[in-house]
Amino acid sequence: MVRAAVDAGVTRMITMGVDLEHSQKGLELAHQHTEVFAGIGHYPTETSAPDVEAMRRLASDERVVAIGEVGLDFQDTPGPPRDAQIQRLDTLFSLAVEMDLPVSIHNRAAATEVAAAIKAHPGLRGAMHYFALEWDWAERFLELGFFLSFAGLVTRPSRNALREVVKRCPPDRLLLETDSPYGNAHNRMGVPNRPAYLLDTATLVAQLRGINLDELAKIERDNALALFRKMT
């Protein structure tokens, strides 16, 4: 899978963790492949609270470049109550600032609360993962210093407002992701998503922004290295 991605031109990947077990597995993968880096995360709908001590231990590894995925999900029920999610996110944001690592943020139906949480943590930096909102929210997160990370969703013909965001996003804040095995591009519905399929999204994003793939690749590389500073 990593080989196929590299062959397709995806030369660096971050595998985000959703709980301790998967964060650990992602980290093992990152030690097996020079192209793969890891995020240590705790998904907002996890029933148990994050083990911050264990996360801190894992995150100190040289192959860990982010705290993620973390965030708020007020739509996917049954999840922990909103208050509990907000409290956990506060702890996880503090960990990210303490370790000087960027966060990858999952936000579903909680943009107001996510923005407030970011604001409460000066020095926090990161990416809005799987960005799916319209320009007014894009602008808000850009103002907070965040990057917008776009996935296969932008390739779906119905997503005109999101395509507008792709066009207007400042070049130094634009990131791409697959969210694989989820987040399929329009032409790959029904098959598990793969890192190599990032090219589906990249091709459309380059087209929307009126640049070629090589130019987009340079932007992506520069942005990813600027945000995920431990990535080499």
Ligand SMILES: [Zn+2]
């Ligand atoms: Zn997510």
